[in-house]
Amino acid sequence: MPGLALLLALAIPGSGAVAAKPDRLQRLLDRFLADEELDGGILLVSGPDGRRVVVSGIADRKGGRPVMEDTRFYVASVGKMATAAAVLQQVEEGLLSLDQPVRELASDLPLDRIANANRARLVHLLDHSSGIPDYITDEYEEDEAARPERLPRDGTLLAYAAGEKATGPVGGHYEYSNSNYVLLGHIAARRDGVPFAQVLRNRVLERTGMGSTSVGADPRDRSLAHGYTEEGDVSRRSWAATTGDGPLVTTAGDLERFVFALFRDNRLLGAATVRRMLTPSENEDGQGLGVALWKDRWGRGAGHDGRYDGFEADVRYYPGRRTALIFLTNGNQQSEDALLDAVAEEVFGP
Template sequence: MRGLALAAAVLLGLALLPIPADAGPAAGSDRLQRLLDRFLADEELDGGILLVSGPDGRRVVVSGIADRRGKRPVTEDTRFYVASVGKMATAVAVLQQVEEGLAALDQPVRALAGDLPLGRLANAGRARLVHLLDHSSGIPDYLTDAYAEDEAADPDRLPRGGALLAYAHGEPATGPVGGHYAYSNSNYVLLGHIASVRDGAPFAQVLQRRVLERAGMASTSVGADPRDRSLAHGYDGEGDVSRRSWAATTGDGPLVATAGDLERFVFALFRDGRLLGPAMVRRMQAPSENEEGQGLGVALWTDRWGRGVGHDGRYDGFEADVRYYPGRRMALIFLTNGNQQSDDALLDAVAAELFGK
């Protein structure tokens, strides 16, 4: 995902790829291709896709394989599980409901969650909707050892929807409601359940109607059919662990998507105002009182290339990194079907290449 003369670009506050003006778009793509190829090799990843898009154009490069058995190469149309990147879509659906008066940010979770059993879920009786969105509820994570054992045995037999929170019942709170920051996937399982209750429809249908259709994300699904040949298979030290991710349909990580659909999502949300009104987009990007790097469903940061908003995701066999730089109107997206060895971020190297060191 990635003109005019360089002087005009500077006036717009943009930095172009540091390549000669007469080299053409292929030269920039070649440099992005080398970055992707080297990163996948260094991190021992099977495949990946890198997309950059903004006012100066759009560039997509792919590398490696989507499926070891079939030796299928990664293409622009390959669909990856994107793990916690999907939390942004869950937050958007809930915030639309807030805009419509179906819920309020200060409304108690207990009043929104219908008949979901919450009595043994620490802090659930005192938390409010906003505390789920910015991870200040203190509600413990359902990703416990018991969950991991059951998932490894048979992911298809795990409880569905809000019933997953039973794994967190009896676990201690991470801290006081509204008084600290602690990232917990339980917050977004609850949000997905609340979105379903408020709309009176299954969560997958809520996301389809409120997010995927409005953003034009025709190649994105909630969960995935293992027979779908457009899917990237995810690999870790155990081999193919894809079924665990394809079975995930709760609000903490529900989406299987192409890079192009994630591009459509970030532009629809942050640039074009097609998913939320301007005031709610600003509220979404307001730093939490407890963690300046956390908004409502989005990560926030300022690096040497400017202010950024987005989310990353990691689960067994898959990783994703989605960034949007509002001042540059640029989206950077990286998806892979493996787990990297280091803490290095490919998109840091890409930003340096695009915007300058």
């Protein structure tokens, strides 16, 4: 594991320092990257007591470019929160309804061979209770490994789910499926009459000042962290992703802006919609509308994690503490340990 470590600290005017000593956060990050054999990462803690960012390792093995505070990472399923926020804005504006049938909202797609798609409603996509099978099948993974840039990057990705069995009854169970969010991105684009990337720019990125975030990424961009597995650099698979299930390449700072805009400041959605978003599904206490929910010894939390080949992300917000914890890395960890558990204990106390 590269020994390079860089510490960056930014104070928020009028607030004190983060309770945890900065060298402790740095050691937690350094140790985690070393133990999990990850190339690099960034850790951000932000709340009423202050803001701290620590980074470690390398963003690109070629030339040994280090991770910096403004390094951009693919964040996989963390992007589902942005997709949900855009769709729920359309619900607030009366462009969509949670009870609308998917077959009406995506009537331009051939859904007849997609199990449950003709019976599911919008809310079932948002909380993963549709039973629609995941498009990420063995065939999809083979095609993606061979030619990621040539895969469809719209609702037609669902063709990979054609003929697969439903995971359960519509509205009667919980089963996480990326197909749900491909459909949501397609529906959002159709309602606004622009490509999905533009929907996210108009409704999320510009409203929150996420100036370092893009939908997909240009491989020539030197601000990017490259993702690594045992195969080597597998970044292009992730940079080509632009559908609603995992569209964002971003920075820890931009994710901080997003989390506060959504959950703390009601700048993306009204308070009533945020409460609905944070209401547990009837089928799964840990699932809201586009967000994961939990209660641990530090309080109730909302957020999302993300994992794909070469990249992982974990974004948590604790409403009772008004604090965000964010971890991004350009590799896949070996264990099931969560760095942010250790960070929360350091910041909030045991």
